[in-house]
Amino acid sequence: MRLTYVALVGAPLAAALLAAVVRPYRSWVGTAGALLSTLSLAAGLRLAGQGLGGVPPTWGPSELMRVDALSALLAVCVTFVAALAAWLGPGLGRDEHYTPAQARRYRTFSSLFAFTMLIAVTANNVAVMWVAVEATTIASALLIPLHVSKASVEASWKYILIGSVGIALAFVGTVLGYFDYVHMAGERESALNWTSLMAAAPSMHPRVMALAFVFIVIGYGTKAGLAPMHTWLPDAHAEAPAPLSAMMSGVLLAVALYAIIRWKVVVGLTVGSTLPDRLLLVLGLASLAVAALSLIGQRQYKRLLAYSSIEHTGLMCVGLGLGPLGTFAALLHLVNHAVAKGMMFLLSGRILDRYHTTGMGEVSGLLRAMPVTGGLFAAGMLALAGLPPFGIFFSKFALLRAGFVTGHPWLMAVVLVLLLVAVIAMLAQINRMLYGALPEGIRVGESHRWGLVPLALCVVLLVAFGFGGFGALQSLLDRAVEVISR
Amino acid sequence: MDFAFGQLAVLGSSLVLLCGLTLLWRRGSAAHIGAFAAQSVALAATVGLIAGFTGSRELWIVAALFLGLKGIVMPILLKRMERRFGRPRELDPYVNTATSLVIGGLLVVLAYIVIWPILDVSRLPTRAGMPLAMGLIFVSLFVIISRKKALTQVIGFLALENGIALLAALGTYGIPFIVEVGVFLDALMGFLVMQIVIYRIQETFESIDVEQLNRLSQ
Numbered sequence: 114m115r116l117t118y119v120a121l122v123g124a125p126l127a128a129a130l131l132a133a134v135v136r137p138y139r140s141w142v143g144t145a146g147a148l149l150s151t152l153s154l155a156a157g158l159r160l161a162g163q164g165l166g167g168v169p170p171t172w173g174p175s176e177l178m179r180v181d182a183l184s185a186l187l188a189v190c191v192t193f194v195a196a197l198a199a200w201l202g203p204g205l206g207r208d209e210h211y212t213p214a215q216a217r218r219y220r221t222f223s224s225l226f227a228f229t230m231l232i233a234v235t236a237n238n239v240a241v242m243w244v245a246v247e248a249t250t251i252a253s254a255l256l257i258p259l260h261v262s263k264a265s266v267e268a269s270w271k272y273i274l275i276g277s278v279g280i281a282l283a284f285v286g287t288v289l290g291y292f293d294y295v296h297m298a299g300e301r302e303s304a305l306n307w308t309s310l311m312a313a314a315p316s317m318h319p320r321v322m323a324l325a326f327v328f329i330v331i332g333y334g335t336k337a338g339l340a341p342m343h344t345w346l347p348d349a350h351a352e353a354p355a356p357l358s359a360m361m362s363g364v365l366l367a368v369a370l371y372a373i374i375r376w377k378v379v380v381g382l383t384v385g386s387t388l389p390d391r392l393l394l395v396l397g398l399a400s401l402a403v404a405a406l407s408l409i410g411q412r413q414y415k416r417l418l419a420y421s422s423i424e425h426t427g428l429m430c431v432g433l434g435l436g437p438l439g440t441f442a443a444l445l446h447l448v449n450h451a452v453a454k455g456m457m458f459l460l461s462g463r464i465l466d467r468y469h470t471t472g473m474g475e476v477s478g479l480l481r482a483m484p485v486t487g488g489l490f491a492a493g494m495l496a497l498a499g500l501p502p503f504g505i506f507f508s509k510f511a512l513l514r515a516g517f518v519t520g521h522p523w524l525m526a527v528v529l530v531l532l533l534v535a536v537i538a539m540l541a542q543i544n545r546m547l548y549g550a551l552p553e554g555i556r557v558g559e560s561h562r563w564g565l566v567p568l569a570l571c572v573v574l575l576v577a578f579g580f581g582g583f584g585a586l587q588s589l590l591d592r593a594v595e596v597i598s599r
Numbered sequence: 600m601d602f603a604f605g606q607l608a609v610l611g612s613s614l615v616l617l618c619g620l621t622l623l624w625r626r627g628s629a630a631h632i633g634a635f636a637a638q639s640v641a642l643a644a645t646v647g648l649i650a651g652f653t654g655s656r657e658l659w660i661v662a663a664l665f666l667g668l669k670g671i672v673m674p675i676l677l678k679r680m681e682r683r684f685g686r687p688r689e690l691d692p693y694v695n696t697a698t699s700l701v702i703g704g705l706l707v708v709l710a711y712i713v714i715w716p717i718l719d720v721s722r723l724p725t726r727a728g729m730p731l732a733m734g735l736i737f738v739s740l741f742v743i744i745s746r747k748k749a750l751t752q753v754i755g756f757l758a759l760e761n762g763i764a765l766l767a768a769l770g771t772y773g774i775p776f777i778v779e780v781g782v783f784l785d786a787l788m789g790f791l792v793m794q795i796v797i798y799r800i801q802e803t804f805e806s807i808d809v810e811q812l813n814r815l816s817q
Contacts, residue, residue, distance in 0.1 A: 240774060244781035251788045258799060266799045273796055274752060277789055278743060281759050284782070285736060288763060289717075292770040296721050302775060321717045 114163065114170050118180065120156035121188060122235070124149040125195065125228040132204075132220035138213035140206025143199075146220050150199035150227065154192040161185040161589055171237060175302040179237035182592030187234040187364075187371050190448060194363040194455040195227035197571075198356035201459050201564050210466070215259055219354065226252040226360060230368050239375065240305045243280070243287050246336060246372055249365060250276040257353045268345075268352035275345040279335025283372070286328030290379070293321040307375055314382035322383040329376045330392055337369035338423050339396045339430060340403040347407075350419035351471065355462025358415065362422040363455035367447050370429060377433065378597055386436075393434035398527065400427025405531040408538035413471045414546070415461050417539065418454065421497055424535050425450045428512065431528060437598040438515035444590050446508035449496075449578055453505065456571035457493040460486055463564075467555060473542050477549035482557050485565050487547055489572055494543050496575050498536040504578025604652050605724035608769060611645030612728035614638075615765055616707070619735045619758050622742045622751075623699040628681045631754050632674050639669035642761050646768050649725060657776045658768075664783055665764070673757065673790060680750060680794060684801060694745045706741060707734035725769040732769055735762035749797050753790070760786055 128146035135142050160180055163170075169181035180188070202223060204216030211219070229252050233245035254273040258265040287305070294304050294313055303309050314322075335342035350358045377389045404424035411417045425446065432443030461471075463486050468476050479487035496503035509532065516525035551557070559565065577583065618638030622631055643666035650658035694702065710733035718726050739762055742755035767774050774782075 238778070240778040241781065244778065244785055247785045247789065251785070251792050254792050255795065258796075261799065261803060263803050266796065266803050270749065270796050270800055273789070273793055274743070274756070277756060277793075278740070278759065281756070281763060284763055285766065288767045288770065288774065291767075291774060293720060295771045300771075302777075305775060305778065318717065318720050321720055324713065324717060 114160075115172060117156045117159050117163075118170070118172060118178070118235070121153055121160060121192070122228060122231045124153040124156070125224045125231065128199075129221050129224035129228060132217055132224065136217075138204070138217040138220075140204065140216075143202075143204035143206065143216065143220055146224055147196070147199040147205070150192070150196040150224070153227070153231075154189075154196045157185070157188040157192040161189050162585065176237050176306060176308065177241060178235050179308070180235050181596050182589055183371070183374070183596045184235050186444065186448070186589055186593050187367065188231060190367060190451040191227060191230045191234065191364045194360055194451055195223075195230075197455050197459060197567055198223060198360050200567055201462075202356035203354070207561060211259075219256060219259060219356075222252050222256045223357060223360065226256070226357075228252075230364060233368050234371055237307050238303075238305045239290070239307055239310065240287055242372060242375070243284055246283070246333070246369065247277070247280045249368065250280065250336070253353075253357060253361060253365070256357045257349055259354045259357075262352075264348075265352040268348035271345045272349040275342070276336055279332050279342060281332070282328050282335070283332025286325040286332060286376070289321055289325035289328065290376075293317050293325070307379070310379045311382065314379045317383045319384040322380050323388055326376060326380040326384075326389060326392070329380075330373055330396065333369045333372040333376075334396055337366050337373065337430075338400070338426050340400040340423065340427070343400065343403065343423050346423060347416050347419040350422065350458075351413060351415040355458050355465065358418075358461075359455040359458035362419065362458055363451040366422060366426050367429075367451060370426065370433075370447070374433060374597060390434040390436075393430050394521075394524065397427045397430030397432075397434065398524070398531075400424070400430065401528060401531045401535075403427075405534040405538070408535050411538070411542075412473055414464070414473050414476070415458075415471050417473070417542075418457055418461060421535070421539065422450075422454060424532075425454075425497075428509070428528075428532075431524075432512045432515065435512070435515045435521070436519050437594055438518055439512060440597050441590060441594045442508050442511035442515055444593055445511065445578075446505065448586070448590075449504040449508055449575065452571050452574050452578075453493055453496050453503075456489070456568050457497065459568060460490045460493065463561075464490070466560075468552070473546055475552065476546045478551035478555070480547045481551050482555050483559050485559055485562075485569075489565070489568055491543060491547055492572050492575075494539060496572075498539055499532065502579040503575045505575070507579055507581070601724045604648070605727060607648055608645060608725040609728045609731070611641055611648060612731040612765060612769065614641040615645065615761065616731045616735045616738070619738045619742075619762070620700070620703050622755065622758060623703045623738070624696055626696075628677075628748070628750050631751055632677045632681065635677070635754050635757055636670055636674040638758060638761055639665055639673070642765055643670055645728075645765065646773070649768055649772055653772055655772065657779075658773050660776075661768075661773055661779055668783065668787065669757065669761065676790075676794065677750070677754065680797065683798075684750070692746050699741075699745065702741060703738050706737035707731075710734035710737055721770060723770070723772070725772075728769045729766060732762050732766035735759075735765065738762075749800060753793050753797070756793075757790070 128149040171179040203211040204220050229248040236242040257269040338346040404420045407420045429443040432439040499505045499509045618634045621634040643662045647662040711730040714730040714733045739759035
């Protein structure tokens with residue numbers, strides 16, 4: 114078990130060091146990094162399989178790291194998208210767009226990025242979790258302007274400033290939580306451990322914890338892209354190189370949401386679930402509204418995907434505020450979204466490589482130019498829109514059902530309307546991209562054909578999730594919900 | 600003894616907050632960097648005071664780190680950035696100086712309103728300074744939002760971190776040491792990355808006025 118954990122977090126770290134040390138850059142470094150990311154994924158799956166029964170394993174001094182079902186779920190998502198980004202990212206010896214220096218930078222920082230996210234989701238100590246989430250910003254900010262341009266530098270600045278300030282506010286919340294704990298139970302090394310906080314939560318001060326939670330939600334919510342703190346997100350996701358966008362959208366938002374979930378459980382035990390639930394419902398609804406309205410008339414496909422990320426994060430946030438049923442739906446949605454968005458951003462990278470533009474108006478005849486890429490892109494759009502047989506249909510359905518069961522029919526009506534607006538806005542423009550005349554000078558035929566295999570696998574996974582496939586995922590989700598709604 | 604210690608801690612916190620308010624009424628990067636350096640020294644002194652009173656060796660190390668890193672190293676790096684840009688004049692902020700100061704005062708009042716109800720959780724003699732720390736957090740946020748120059752925004756962010764450190768020192772005599780080290784590493788790395796991005800902004804835009812950063816507004 115210990116060895117598995119070391120493989121999980123050690124592999125991306127080793128990949129980062131390898132890429133940083135080997136000079137000049139060689140393409141075998143990229144291949145080795147991709148293999149290591151696969152090892153990390155295998156370790157994540159193994160931990161998830163073993164974590165299904167019994168006591169969650171812990172490691173380190175005063176149980177610093179701990180993997181329960183929720184951690185394992187997030188770890189699998191992170192390693193999956195990181196592996197996709199590693200196998201399809203620059204630096205494997207077939208790119209004309211990247212210099213060796215850029216490839217090295219990508220390999221170093223994207224692996225570090227994966228490493229910090231894995232630490233964040235497996236830390237028992239909430240302050241260590243905070244340190245790791247802050248480190249994700251640092252690791253990814255320098256990758257956004259991989260191709261230096263005015264737009265990418267601007268996006269990078271917005272990202273690091275707004276992200277860091279948000280995370281600093283989350284630290285205020287963490288300090289307030291510690292403040293409350295120490296004055297009740299005394300100082301000790303394990304005071305900031307999530308398990309200790311959980312044990313002490315029923316007798317902590319509701320006022321302090323409520324205040325702490327407001328800071329936590331605003332802080333990590335900034336990082337999760339919840340409105341109105343989302344302003345950095347569309348720029349960062351649209352300007353970053355495609356594989357980084359895939360990681361940021363697919364799993365970074367989920368990791369930030371994970372931090373909120375951890376605190377929500379503690380605060381819920383202290384102040385009752387009403388206040389945290391309401392706060393999450395309001396922020397989730399605001400995000401849905403902002404995203405739906407911004408999706409209308411959006412002219413760039415990467416920004417379209419970015420706003421769709423805000424929409425889906427908002428939806429998960431609403432789910433988390435709807436009790437155990439909603440939490441289950443939110444986690445199922447999280448898994449689906451990670452796979453779908455990871456795939457879509459990587460596909461958008463392929464389209465950008467061919468058409469050299471992010472404007473949807475200038476991309477047409479996609480199915481003729483790149484039949485498989487176009488087909489997968491269409492499938493992904495339908496999946497994100499939440500049509501059957503894809504998994505997102507079922508997670509959305511489960512979420513709405515949870516809303517009705519817990520007695521929020523009006524709220525669910527609003528959510529439904531916003532979702533419909535978003536779906537129509539997204540699907541309205543996809544036809545023009547897929548069909549129509551091929552612009553002059555666009556080459557026909559797929560390039561890097563083997564790179565389509567993992568992306569096609571994503572579509573298969575999404576359909577399988579839709580058919581309720583994978584009993585293991587089901588029971589992992591059940592265990593994770595148990596962790597959350599104790 | 601306890602009383603005097605508490606009073607001294609509040610005095611130190613007031614100095615830290617005052618340096619933060621200076622960011623609002625002084626113009627020019629040099630003054631801002633000076634205010635930040637002074638603030639960090641005041642913070643280090645306050646933490647040192649708490650360390651002396653409680654006899655905690657770890658807090659002494661933290662105080663020394665504040666003094667070295669935030670009181671000396673970061674101001675030097677900021678000065679170097681400022682010199683490279685060669686334009687010490689601050690642009691007109693979104694909010695003028697008089698209004699800024701009024702808002703700053705209101706934010707400190709707000710901090711008292713927010714923190715006062717939870718103060719009786721603690722029996723530490725230093726707790727009376729906590730609203731001042733929270734006030735600094737709010738004021739720093741306002742500096743970041745209302746000022747246009749990237750360098751000023753970075754200084755606002757560093758002041759925000761000082762506010763949080765002060766809050767932790769006053770409320771709980773610091774956070775566990777291992778976490779403190781992690782936070783320091785993050786702060787340092789974050790600062791360095793911000794510095795790199797600012798240099799990039801300067802290269803690509805030939806200015807560090809973030810008002811020019813409005814290409815991506817849709």
